[in-house]
Amino acid sequence: MDEAQKSRLFELADLIAAVGRQITATKEGVLKETWSASDIAVMRYIDRNPGTSARAAADATQQTSSNFSRSLRGLEEKGRVRRETDPEDARRVRLYPTARAQENLRRLNDIWSDLLDGVVTDEDEVDAMIAMLRRLECGIAEKTRARR
DSSP states (O other): OOHHHHHHHHHHHHHHHHHHHHHHHTTTTTSOSOOOHHHHHHHHHHHHSTTEEHHHHHHHTTOOHHHHHHHHHHHHHTTSEEEEEETTEEEEEEEEEOHHHHHHHHHHHHHHHHHHTTTSOOHHHHHHHHHHHHHHHHHHHHHHHHHO
């Protein structure tokens, strides 16, 4: 990779981080509690994959078992995640978001949608950005897993 490409990719990462910080800052006070980056990653995965196993969630969030367990316990204590025994195999546990977690997600949906409303107005542009960011998320996750 040449220096110009390196510089462009750094600027892209820096801008993504800056936008992420601005978006994240809008949730302060809305959720009325502190969320670590680990908690957010775990909750995001469980929200998108209800009924997942703890192992799958830990792998997907690329966390060590101790960090994942700490986040999961905290989310359970906050009433955000519930465990259910797998009906097909009592040795397995499935993770689900609670109604309280769904309410938080709904509030974030409202806040973040309002935040972006009018900033990006072209539907095709929004769809293209979503597709690009999904590719980035998946590609970075794959590279990170490969380095482990």
